[in-house]
Amino acid sequence: MAGDPNAVRNVALVGAGGAGKTTLVEALLHKAKVTNRRGSIDEKNTVTDWDDDEKERQQSILASPVHLPWDGNTLNLVDCPGALDFIAETACALNAVETALICVNAHDGVSVATRRHFRLARDLGLACVVVVTRVNGENIQPDELYTGIQKAIGERAVPVNMPNVFGHDVSSVHDIFAEDLPDELKDQAAEFVQQATDRVVECDDALLEKYFETGEISKAELADAFPRALRQGNIVPILHVAVDNDIGVNQLLNFISKDCPHGCRRNGELIRPAVGADGEDVPVQAETGPFSAQVWKVQIDPHVGKLAFLRVWSGELAAKTQFVVARTGETERIGDFLYMQGKEGKPVAKAAAGDLVAVAKVEDLRIGDTVTDGSANFTLRPIAAPEPKVMLAIEPKNRNDEAKMGPELTKLNESDVGFKAERNNATNEMVVYGMSTLHLQIVLGRLARKKVETVTRTPRVPYLETVMGNGDGRHRHKKQSGGRGQFAEVHLRVAPRERGSGFEFVDEIVGGSIPRNFIPAVEKGINEQLEKGVIAGYPFVDVAATVYDGKFHDVDSDEFSFKLAAAAAFRAAVENARPSLLEPIMEVEIEIPSRFMGDISGDLNSRRGRIQGMEQDQDHAHIKAQVPLSEILNYSTELRSITAGEGDYSFKLSHYEPVPAHLASDVIAKSKEPAHA
Numbered sequence: 205m206a207g208d209p210n211a212v213r214n215v216a217l218v219g220a221g222g223a224g225k226t227t228l229v230e231a232l233l234h235k236a237k238v239t240n241r242r243g244s245i246d247e248k249n250t251v252t253d254w255d256d257d258e259k260e261r262q263q264s265i266l267a268s269p270v271h272l273p274w275d276g277n278t279l280n281l282v283d284c285p286g287a288l289d290f291i292a293e294t295a296c297a298l299n300a301v302e303t304a305l306i307c308v309n310a311h312d313g314v315s316v317a318t319r320r321h322f323r324l325a326r327d328l329g330l331a332c333v334v335v336v337t338r339v340n341g342e343n344i345q346p347d348e349l350y351t352g353i354q355k356a357i358g359e360r361a362v363p364v365n366m367p368n369v370f371g372h373d374v375s376s377v378h379d380i381f382a383e384d385l386p387d388e389l390k391d392q393a394a395e396f397v398q399q400a401t402d403r404v405v406e407c408d409d410a411l412l413e414k415y416f417e418t419g420e421i422s423k424a425e426l427a428d429a430f431p432r433a434l435r436q437g438n439i440v441p442i443l444h445v446a447v448d449n450d451i452g453v454n455q456l457l458n459f460i461s462k463d464c465p466h467g468c469r470r471n472g473e474l475i476r477p478a479v480g481a482d483g484e485d486v487p488v489q490a491e492t493g494p495f496s497a498q499v500w501k502v503q504i505d506p507h508v509g510k511l512a513f514l515r516v517w518s519g520e521l522a523a524k525t526q527f528v529v530a531r532t533g534e535t536e537r538i539g540d541f542l543y544m545q546g547k548e549g550k551p552v553a554k555a556a557a558g559d560l561v562a563v564a565k566v567e568d569l570r571i572g573d574t575v576t577d578g579s580a581n582f583t584l585r586p587i588a589a590p591e592p593k594v595m596l597a598i599e600p601k602n603r604n605d606e607a608k609m610g611p612e613l614t615k616l617n618e619s620d621v622g623f624k625a626e627r628n629n630a631t632n633e634m635v636v637y638g639m640s641t642l643h644l645q646i647v648l649g650r651l652a653r654k655k656v657e658t659v660t661r662t663p664r665v666p667y668l669e670t671v672m673g674n675g676d677g678r679h680r681h682k683k684q685s686g687g688r689g690q691f692a693e694v695h696l697r698v699a700p701r702e703r704g705s706g707f708e709f710v711d712e713i714v715g716g717s718i719p720r721n722f723i724p725a726v727e728k729g730i731n732e733q734l735e736k737g738v739i740a741g742y743p744f745v746d747v748a749a750t751v752y753d754g755k756f757h758d759v760d761s762d763e764f765s766f767k768l769a770a771a772a773a774f775r776a777a778v779e780n781a782r783p784s785l786l787e788p789i790m791e792v793e794i795e796i797p798s799r800f801m802g803d804i805s806g807d808l809n810s811r812r813g814r815i816q817g818m819e820q821d822q823d824h825a826h827i828k829a830q831v832p833l834s835e836i837l838n839y840s841t842e843l844r845s846i847t848a849g850e851g852d853y854s855f856k857l858s859h860y861e862p863v864p865a866h867l868a869s870d871v872i873a874k875s876k877e878p879a880h881a
Contacts (some may be wrong), residue, residue: 215301216281216298218284333355494519496519529575539563593853593854594641615635624636630667635663681765695747749777796825798845
């Protein structure tokens with residue numbers, strides 16, 4: 205398959221769960237004679253849902269590529285998960301293609317997930333095509349369906365073919381530009397032709413001027429400009445299929461092969477953005493440039509080890525040679541390139557621009573890495589993935605698994621950019637992060653299959669400590685137990701600093717009350733206390749500590765004594781300076797169907813949330829709010845419950861602010877309780 209990138213079409217199938225993406229892929233593979241029969245989700249024998257978790261849950265969890273020939277071209281399709289629980293997989297896959305096939309169930313219409321996937325594709329400059337699936341379903345309202353699509357995508361969304369009817373009587377799909385349309389479709393088709401023409405001519409100034417002057421455009425001119433309009437985002441074509449009836453499948457394959465962008469172009473520009481050594485933009489020439497590829501997916505296979513999936517952006521490279529990993533600068537030997545059909549790999553002799561291939565047993569490859577033949581002077585821009593938003597504290601069930609847990613978590617992190625594991629310094633807990641409770645459940649299930657048993661719990665909130673006023677403290681450390689004793693006395697003041705400015709140490713010692721050689725020990729003692737906290741065991745921030753006096757003993761004073769005295773003096777000063785607990789405030793964005801607006805607003809208020817803004821159309825709402833992290837640790841599950849699974853949200857840290865006094869006292873009291881095993 206490797207060779208001419210102009211003969212390659214890379215397409216990701218995205219859309220909400222239940223939109224029929226996996227079933228459509230099965231139909232496309234069967235139509236292209238890649239498979240002898242169509243697989244079934246119910247029978248758990250589809251090419252792309254091959255993972256055990258996918259079979260058990262009967263839903264796509266991984267982005268899975270397949271390849272098929274059609275009309276002289278190679279179509280590389282990636283079947284992406286529909287559930288937002290696994291949106292990181294979808295985001296990575298979209299970075300490897302030129303076209304997003306946005307599947308919409310004719311009965312269910314557009315969902316929050318559909319909107320999210322479209323935005324991801326649009327932000328990457330992909331050509332977008334809507335495929336309305338299951339047009340043979342019952343109770344379909346075409347006008348509502350098209351209105352919903354246009355609200356989500358804009359007036360650029362225009363049907364370019366039409367079923368003869370919606371429902372179980374559907375028997376054919378017709379091109380709106382065809383001469384032999386059934387009489388009952390002609391009026392509606394004429395409207396769609398007008399809309400499509402208006403969108404397409406905008407991609408070419410000369411064509412637009414001619415259209416304004418004459419009011420007409422030939423079919424040949426329209427057909428010639430259509431792929432350019434699609435690539436530039438002027439038009440989002442809507443096509444229709446009924447897989448069970450084998451209706452529209454052939455037309456969809458023809459459309460992808462004829463009109464979708466090839467492996468050299470994306471949004472009218474030369475392929476994917478890249479940067480040079482000095483951060484400047486570098487044009488990447490697909491056909492004439494050096495070999496460059498990017499890792500868009502990593503899969504840990506129990507039989508072959510690590511599989512790294514590459515999108516080749518320029519040049520070509522033979523199998524059984526080597527490439528350079530830009531991140532490390534290391535040269536890595538490679539074996540065969542593989543074309544993956546789900547979990548099965550077929551060796552190929554080389555990889556060329558436009559190809560989606562995999563390589564095995566190259567251990568130090570990560571998602572987003574650029575690999576080259578060593579002559580490229582650029583690095584492909586990193587792959588941006590959604591931030592995880594659900595967290596759990598995790599620890600091994602028994603001590604024997606402690607050494608195994610860390611490396612296994614690292615492997616899971618390497619294969620899933622939506623998953624993260626790290627130790628929280630503020631709480632000293634190992635915390636795992638994921639896109640949802642379900643996402644973490646599946647990831648930790650894989651950990652259990654590696655014979656690493658774990659226990660999880662809601663993590664502690666990473667509070668911080670500070671002071672709101674000025675305070676003075678002093679402490680004398682004195683210890684005598686025979687022989688040389690210990691002595692140090694430190695007097696210091698504390699004062700608040702601007703939020704985010706950190707710690708400042710000020711030395712105002714005059715007259716030698718504390719010798720110069722002991723001043724670093726004083727600062728060290730305070731720094732160690734900052735890490736431990738004073739009021740509840742959380743890191744202390746944004747404070748100035750000024751040491752202004754003290755005493756020493758010629759024989760008994762040493763660095764250790766001054767370190768202890770400084771820490772105790774700091775604690776005493778803090779107690780006199782209105783100590784305060786700070787909590788993380790998150791900037792939250794929520795997408796929901798409009799009918800849940802009142803429920804969500806009320807729920808946010810009950811969580812001490814402050815709504816910053818609302819946007820609403822007839823069936824969709826977007827809410828921005830600031831909410832304390834402590835109030836939304838389990839928000840994924842709760843939002844799903846309130847919105848019947850139709851809501852989505854994202855958050856990021858906004859700032860820290862003082863915890864209300866009545867809540868702070870509870871946090872401080874709990875910190876004093878003895879730890880339980």
